[in-house]
Amino acid sequence: MSAPNTNAIQQWLAKQRDQRTLHDWITDVGPFAMLFILSALFAATTTQFLTYQNLINNVAKNSAFLLLVALAGTFPILQQSIDLSVESIVTLTGVLTVVLIAEYQLGLLAIPIAIAAGMLAGFVNGVVFTKLKVPSFLVTLGTLSILMGFALIITGGSTITFRNQAIRGIATGTWIPGVPNLVMWGLLIYGATVFLAWRTKFGRYCFALGENERVVELAGAKVDRYKIYPFVLSGLLCGTAGVLLTLRISSASPNIAGGLLLPSIAAIVMGGTALTGGVGGPHRTILGVLVIAVLQNGMNLLSINPFVQEIILGVVVVSAVAMSIDRAKIDVVK
Amino acid sequence: MSDSVSSTATPVAGESSLRVEGVSKSFRHVQALSDVSLDIRQGEVVGLVGENGAGKSTLLNILTGVLQADEGTLYVDGEEVAFTSPSEAADHGVSLVHQEQDVITNFRGYENLYLARERERLGVLDREGMREEAQSFVDNLGIDLDVDEFVQSYSFNERQMLEIAKAFHVSQKSDNPVILLDEPTAALEEAGRELLFDLVNDLRDRATFVFVSHELDEVLEISDRIYVLKDGELVDEKDAAAATADDLQRSMVGRETADEYYRVSQQRPADDLGSETLAVDGITDGDEIGPLSFSVSEGEIFGIVGVEGSGKERLGRLLAGDGKLTHGTVSVNGTQLKSPSVAEMVDAGVGYIPKDRKSEGLLLYQSVLVNTSLAMVRKMKGKVPLLDLDAEKDATARAIEELNVKTPGPDALVHGLSGGNQQKVVIARWLAEDTPILVMDNVTRGIDVGAKEEVYRLCRELTEQGVSIVFIGDELPEVIGMSNRIAVMSEGQFVGEPFDAAQGNKPTEEDLIQEMI
Numbered sequence: 001m002s003a004p005n006t007n008a009i010q011q012w013l014a015k016q017r018d019q020r021t022l023h024d025w026i027t028d029v030g031p032f033a034m035l036f037i038l039s040a041l042f043a044a045t046t047t048q049f050l051t052y053q054n055l056i057n058n059v060a061k062n063s064a065f066l067l068l069v070a071l072a073g074t075f076p077i078l079q080q081s082i083d084l085s086v087e088s089i090v091t092l093t094g095v096l097t098v099v100l101i102a103e104y105q106l107g108l109l110a111i112p113i114a115i116a117a118g119m120l121a122g123f124v125n126g127v128v129f130t131k132l133k134v135p136s137f138l139v140t141l142g143t144l145s146i147l148m149g150f151a152l153i154i155t156g157g158s159t160i161t162f163r164n165q166a167i168r169g170i171a172t173g174t175w176i177p178g179v180p181n182l183v184m185w186g187l188l189i190y191g192a193t194v195f196l197a198w199r200t201k202f203g204r205y206c207f208a209l210g211e212n213e214r215v216v217e218l219a220g221a222k223v224d225r226y227k228i229y230p231f232v233l234s235g236l237l238c239g240t241a242g243v244l245l246t247l248r249i250s251s252a253s254p255n256i257a258g259g260l261l262l263p264s265i266a267a268i269v270m271g272g273t274a275l276t277g278g279v280g281g282p283h284r285t286i287l288g289v290l291v292i293a294v295l296q297n298g299m300n301l302l303s304i305n306p307f308v309q310e311i312i313l314g315v316v317v318v319s320a321v322a323m324s325i326d327r328a329k330i331d332v333v334k
Numbered sequence: 335m336s337d338s339v340s341s342t343a344t345p346v347a348g349e350s351s352l353r354v355e356g357v358s359k360s361f362r363h364v365q366a367l368s369d370v371s372l373d374i375r376q377g378e379v380v381g382l383v384g385e386n387g388a389g390k391s392t393l394l395n396i397l398t399g400v401l402q403a404d405e406g407t408l409y410v411d412g413e414e415v416a417f418t419s420p421s422e423a424a425d426h427g428v429s430l431v432h433q434e435q436d437v438i439t440n441f442r443g444y445e446n447l448y449l450a451r452e453r454e455r456l457g458v459l460d461r462e463g464m465r466e467e468a469q470s471f472v473d474n475l476g477i478d479l480d481v482d483e484f485v486q487s488y489s490f491n492e493r494q495m496l497e498i499a500k501a502f503h504v505s506q507k508s509d510n511p512v513i514l515l516d517e518p519t520a521a522l523e524e525a526g527r528e529l530l531f532d533l534v535n536d537l538r539d540r541a542t543f544v545f546v547s548h549e550l551d552e553v554l555e556i557s558d559r560i561y562v563l564k565d566g567e568l569v570d571e572k573d574a575a576a577a578t579a580d581d582l583q584r585s586m587v588g589r590e591t592a593d594e595y596y597r598v599s600q601q602r603p604a605d606d607l608g609s610e611t612l613a614v615d616g617i618t619d620g621d622e623i624g625p626l627s628f629s630v631s632e633g634e635i636f637g638i639v640g641v642e643g644s645g646k647e648r649l650g651r652l653l654a655g656d657g658k659l660t661h662g663t664v665s666v667n668g669t670q671l672k673s674p675s676v677a678e679m680v681d682a683g684v685g686y687i688p689k690d691r692k693s694e695g696l697l698l699y700q701s702v703l704v705n706t707s708l709a710m711v712r713k714m715k716g717k718v719p720l721l722d723l724d725a726e727k728d729a730t731a732r733a734i735e736e737l738n739v740k741t742p743g744p745d746a747l748v749h750g751l752s753g754g755n756q757q758k759v760v761i762a763r764w765l766a767e768d769t770p771i772l773v774m775d776n777v778t779r780g781i782d783v784g785a786k787e788e789v790y791r792l793c794r795e796l797t798e799q800g801v802s803i804v805f806i807g808d809e810l811p812e813v814i815g816m817s818n819r820i821a822v823m824s825e826g827q828f829v830g831e832p833f834d835a836a837q838g839n840k841p842t843e844e845d846l847i848q849e850m851i
Contacts, residue, residue, distance in 0.1 A: 199720050199721055199723075200719060200720055200721060201711050201712070201719060201721060202719075204704070204711055204721060205711075207700065207704070208697055208700065208704065208708060211697045211698070211699055211700060212693070212694075212696075212697055212698075214693065214694045215694055215695060215696060215697055215708070216697075216708065217656075217676055218654065218656065218676060218686055218688060218694055218695075219680070219708040219709040219712075219763060220676060220677050220679075220680025220681065220709050220712055221677065221708075221712060222677050278697070278699055278700065279699065
């Protein structure tokens, strides 16, 4: 107890500690540091990593889908609920896109219809969660199964394809020189979600609801509808991802979106949006997405056994989440 | 009160039991304690008072090893110590009885007593041994408890006794334990209070007590000596037998109070009030409340009092639109509403300030700005559904200025503000959109004297501008001082006509209590 801070460094450290908690540093700097370390590692160990071809065509293009799904998941998590049905919405809208183009010959019109179906799925999630007061993880776990069932019925469990090459350009083309369309769509939608989060009432209420619903209600907000909107938005973004995914490969199957859920939640939390809601936001989710995309890409370049990759990814995800949780704000985890 | 002081005050000029020398502690930019020294001697009961934010909690936390001082030294029984955890402090005999009861209700008494220090025999809980020892331990303290009962079957008071027994139990390694009591009476009824004081008096030859409380009369009654903290400094040390509550108050606040406390001279007289703004006509929730009718005029403060469970809190909620009305209407400025929602009431111009700001009033981990603008963001600038960031900034700056909110800035998290400043942010939310009718439930609950005065000043200014206030409160002097009229509630209804509480014609506490019971 007698003042031990005799040397200056200790005093400086103590002061830093007081001003910002270690957790603040980890959440703020962590994703950047991780991205930098991984990139440096792969740049040093492989010759291909730091090439335009790899960074744009592999890392950026492949991560566009993860980005959309992670942005979709960010808003429900911000308001302290969760959407576990993202994969199934991507799958179903993808399947619908193929059917609408191939069987109904709807052409471009297939896109808004498929996306609207995604929004409808999200709306149902939101309404059941809000009005029937079923916990969101349970509702969306249920719709995960239901929508997957629909996708299986429509496809008969196999891959279905379409032949309209012109329409594929939306996903496969390069309208802006040097920027593949997939990357362009990803960035545009990223910008739109950041804008939604910070400049609209919807975004503000997402943060506020994530912290304390009662306070928002007593401040006069129509709480129920603002609890539904994030799910509708999630449906919209997942629908968009499903459409783009399908257009890119001109086919859809029940497992096109398999394995997106865990990395998307990992990306959200790593980026800095806490599972306890109220903090973070979509602007940070992209960092988590890039970390995961770079990790996956690097492991591929290093020819690491895909089964081992699964293990590494899982370990990284849980450790990253463990580091980014603010334990000071959580009493008991059950 | 003075009789009991003389009967209890038998100061033993014992050895120093717990001594604090030059302790300082700061958090970020705030100096919570600076150079505090005190000396607590064996067998004493020492009071510790101060406004919220004066540093009482920080001091208690340092004494029990929850926090470590930046500077300064602690001595227990003359020996220098440096606690790094509460259990280390307990090993030296220093333990704390928490403000909120810290017992597990679905455990038995003895299980709570041995919580986290269970006795085992070959890896199996030694229930029999623990039970017997626990029973003889509490018997020995003179506490009447059956430790084999589940705590949920204990009365509130018995739980408190159990907590005190626990404090003795964890510090039994020491011959001379120091028991810190943090607001122990806050939740007790009068009878419980007496029991607690008797117990403390009975045990004073076996332990040293530090008694922290906002209730100055109680501190005077039970303590031998009283330390006064203000803004992190020790500003006064008083002999309890010679001091009065006013003396303590003055030391705590650092200026004169009482007389103009409620600014009664600024209360608008009945003939100066404006037209009727809020009219409640025969409302009932079909259960607890009503039927109830009353009206409030522009510039009026309408007080509502009643015992716990009288329905006054529920009535406040109904006025806020929080809860269904089965019959009756609420009219706001002539617009009649049937079972309105919160959103409708807010749109009509009624703002609600709930009793518990932490669970219902504030987004603690959001900024002052987000909290201040939370109601005004309902309305959009023009038809574009975007936030009007400039308007939010302006409103927040204005609120900080007008309400004198002490915050590092509009972007600081509300969590870090003191209770009084937090409450000002809740109020600021309604000022930001010029809400004409405010329903306040215990608006000064848990805030310090200085902040209370500012809230009273603000209420007067608001009524001057024509705001109507429904002022629900548990502290009778406050409701009496602030209100133009006062309704007494009992079993969901008003008892008779509201009291007139015009200047010079205020009812007494006794008048109200008679109707309340």
